Amino acid sequence: MMDIKSDKQHTYWNPYLGGFLLGLILIMTFFLTGRGLGASGAAKAIVTQTVHTVAPTHAENNAYYADQFLGGKVPISNWLVFEVIGVVAGAFISGSLSGRVFFRVQHSPKITARKRLWFALLGGALFGFGAQFAKGCTSGAALSGMTVLSLGGYIAMLSIFGGAFLFAYFFRKLWL
């Protein structure tokens, strides 16, 4: 049996090291695939494929979905889907190695788990809308954009974190 640290507080990586490695991964992604990372793109691909299964003509003629079919492409074969599968798999492996894989809902002691989940759903939905309006999420627009020194990437990053900073005040009671 391996010695597994019981103190879960110290099984996380140093965030600065993690951020540095994330940057290296971004560069490697550009080098290997010729494009940046993305997360919301995978969700979009899965949604498009689902809509296409149910209503093929609608998906192919709808401006939002149509570009994913250009050149006979299959939306779900987008490499972002594979990337996200890898992220889920990697997260599980990493979590297992540090003994952090178990079922729990992290929330402030002042709110219930149910409330936390409802707000997570709401926040996630808003972020999904935001990512689609901005044509990319934190990874696809901000991180990947900044790597190639795109002005849009910097604006996206500042807006995401600036917006969060501004709104955090109003929702602070969910956490503090």
Next chain:
Amino acid sequence: MKEEIFISGRNIPHIDPHLSIWEFPISLYLFLGGLSAGILLFSAFTHLLNKDEELKGTSKWAPLIVPFALAIGLLALIIDLGNPLYSWKLYTTIRLESPMSWGAWVLLIVTPLSILWVFSDLRKLFPKLDYTKLPFLFKVEDFCVKYKKQMALALIPLTIILGIYTGILLSAFNARPLWNNAILGPLFLVSGLSTAAATIILFAKSAHERHLFSKIDVLLIVIELGLIIHLIMGYYAGNEMQVEAVKILVGGDLTTLFFGFFVALGLLLPLVLEVFELMGYKVPVVVPAILIIVSGLIFRVLMVEAGQITRILY
């Protein structure tokens, strides 16, 4: 593909431009058949090795779902038939050269056997069960307990046939290049055993039993990965039709489902997680177990669908 209808002037729904006759119920049935076969096989072996008490999840608890799984599977199979009321005609003949006939007869024996198999231990699992109002059930129970060893001996070959036939059923179709591959039978058998081992992990009553089946499952997944490599290589070494057919799995419409969801999330990730668990890391075993079970179903949906899309080139 619609231009094909235009050029050929043919308009044959469900057959042209490609088959779309076998749908989800068939995949579900193939999955449940393989799963049931696997659970009964492990359970029968456990009984023959006198490990009933040591491995209660395998010998008693997991088999509880088998009669239900087989019933749902057979119901799905009948629902999918064009003329369900004629299904009894399968039992008017025995055709050794037909996998369908083998399957029909094996199921006719395995389904009641699975009920008797579960019944023999039912009162041990649910002590409050009372048969006094239906006294003949005591006789049935005595019979089941008395002949349990014989049932186990019969179940071993029968469940292997059941597990392998689900794949042979597809591979016997010469006209569907993706199905027409000799590896499909063994692959379906191993995949069925692997989903069964994963189900037993969920029912395991002790850490010893869970670890034993984690080890068995690791071995089965490794064999399954080997068979998948052979399957793919077999297509590439085959004729032009097969080379063309495998494109649907490698770089085609179903690549994400096959490599992403089945191979990566359904085999490689659970393999890594189970190995970690055996090494002593804390992994909730339900995660790899459920991944394996779900991916077993995905694999069958995928093969049934993909096989119908591939065809003889002309």
